[in-house]
Amino acid sequence: MEKQQQLYEGKAKRIYQTSEPGVLWVTYKDDATAFNGEKKDTLEGKARLNNEISTLIFTHLNEKGLQSHFIRRLSDTEQLVRQVEIVPLEVVVRNVVAGSMAKRLGIEEGTPLVEPIVEFYYKDDALGDPLITEDHVYLLEAATAEEVESLKIQAKKVNELLVELFAGIGVRLVDFKLEFGRTNEGKLLLADEISPDTCRLWDIKTNQKLDKDLFRRNLGNLQDGYQEILTRLGGQ
Amino acid sequence: MEKQQQLYEGKAKRIYQTSEPGVLWVTYKDDATAFNGEKKDTLEGKARLNNEISTLIFTHLNEKGLQSHFIRRLSDTEQLVRQVEIVPLEVVVRNVVAGSMAKRLGIEEGTPLVEPIVEFYYKDDALGDPLITEDHVYLLEAATAEEVESLKIQAKKVNELLVELFAGIGVRLVDFKLEFGRTNEGKLLLADEISPDTCRLWDIKTNQKLDKDLFRRNLGNLQDGYQEILTRLGGQ
Numbered sequence A, B: 001m002e003k004q005q006q007l008y009e010g011k012a013k014r015i016y017q018t019s020e021p022g023v024l025w026v027t028y029k030d031d032a033t034a035f036n037g038e039k040k041d042t043l044e045g046k047a048r049l050n051n052e053i054s055t056l057i058f059t060h061l062n063e064k065g066l067q068s069h070f071i072r073r074l075s076d077t078e079q080l081v082r083q084v085e086i087v088p089l090e091v092v093v094r095n096v097v098a099g100s101m102a103k104r105l106g107i108e109e110g111t112p113l114v115e116p117i118v119e120f121y122y123k124d125d126a127l128g129d130p131l132i133t134e135d136h137v138y139l140l141e142a143a144t145a146e147e148v149e150s151l152k153i154q155a156k157k158v159n160e161l162l163v164e165l166f167a168g169i170g171v172r173l174v175d176f177k178l179e180f181g182r183t184n185e186g187k188l189l190l191a192d193e194i195s196p197d198t199c200r201l202w203d204i205k206t207n208q209k210l211d212k213d214l215f216r217r218n219l220g221n222l223q224d225g226y227q228e229i230l231t232r233l234g235g236q
């Protein structure tokens, strides 16, 4: 397998074509961004931490029968994934009120939800990734009604599996963001990454934040939090 | 019927108790506000125009079999309405993309929608009346699932009737905001006002704006636009 031309550089990863059609080479970056790119920094070691954690999580989901784009880890900071046509939606699942939901609804951060809630945000940096309703999803032709159902079912399944995984290591899965893509066969496949960049992870006992809020809110060393997650998940 | 103590003063109306239980006295104000109260002015004659237009619209809806809180016009600027417990939702119906929807989704203002879209905004000035999803409605206990269905059905029915009414006077009903309230019997009743303050109304031929965007966007004399709507509706 060979890394070929770069297809895309995002805020957190670079995506390259490979010698094998339909297979992409992902390299994680040490860059941290927040507030739609307004706050930026380079945090040494973040690329490795997210690559390792994403690898462990996608592997766990796969073992539990939930498919994703993940093929295999290549190195400290690289992995191979199946190419998909990304659906321009950020699918957010929440178990506890936090972040933008706390602000939007005026509910205190930390309030547990009786049932997990799935939200759709339109993946468009220029628009600031706005919250949208299902009618907006259809208007934007971001996904069909059938796809929206599949996104919700898959997102809730991922949530069940990850709530359990994190509970087992003393971590509360507060919320997280997923991206999905269409395969050649038109199926929706879980893609992108699942890492402390895309989840809110609080220590169950102390409520200490072990995720990107460390960076967003200047709460402490990001790498220490991410390393704690990686170590508890059994990685190094 | 006597006007008694003031119950509430909002941005556009004052609400008084009356000698009859369950009946409220509404006086419209000449105040205009926009952007959650950031832009303010007093526009002489606006109270009368909105009272007259709201009266004509509620009367029309009633004739078509759609009930509301409206009881009767009292004077140029006053009307009697049935007291309800207001549901803290702004129910917005859109036929054409405009305003916040155009901005949120990056769609050009003026783009017609194939189907009308109903949106819910949480009626909370401190939060800036945010767009919310149905799950948020339930989380906030703003309405039950059964009530949400009733709100959507009633809102779409109002839309059908008003699209037709306005088309008959050469006006395109772009979008509008409704409020509903619970009666003693627990039924949801259309309440508040329907006026150029709460609708976007464009001349069908010229696209000239005849609504509060005249004030919001400094596009011309608000009273001229509202008077045009009142006159075309058969009022004075």
Ligand SMILES: Nc1ncnc2c1ncn2[C@@H]1O[C@H](COP(=O)(O)OP(=O)(O)O)[C@@H](O)[C@H]1O
Pocket (backbone or CB within 6 Å): A008, A009, A010, A011, A012, A013, A014, A015, A024, A069, A081, A082, A083, A084, A085, A086, A179, A181, A191, A192, A193
């Ligand atoms: N399997 C995949 N196939 C195609 N594109 C993908 C896949 N997984 C992730 N991507 C896309 O790769 C891009 C790079 O990721 P990232 O750096 O996180 O970008 P962003 O700045 O948009 O968050 C994103 O647009 C993401 O949607």
Ligand SMILES: Nc1ncnc2c1ncn2[C@@H]1O[C@H](COP(=O)(O)OP(=O)(O)O)[C@@H](O)[C@H]1O
Pocket (backbone or CB within 6 Å): B008, B009, B010, B011, B012, B013, B014, B015, B024, B069, B081, B082, B083, B084, B085, B086, B179, B181, B191, B192, B193
């Ligand atoms: N039938 C009704 N019973 C009780 N309250 C009502 C009724 N109709 C409207 N209201 C409420 O009267 C208040 C005054 O109206 P308005 O000046 O438009 O207020 P706002 O500043 O909230 O827009 C609003 O809170 C509105 O919801």
Ligand SMILES: [Mg+2]
Pocket (backbone or CB within 6 Å): A010, A011, A012
């Ligand atoms: Mg990303």
Ligand SMILES: [Mg+2]
Pocket (backbone or CB within 6 Å): B010, B011, B012
């Ligand atoms: Mg009002």
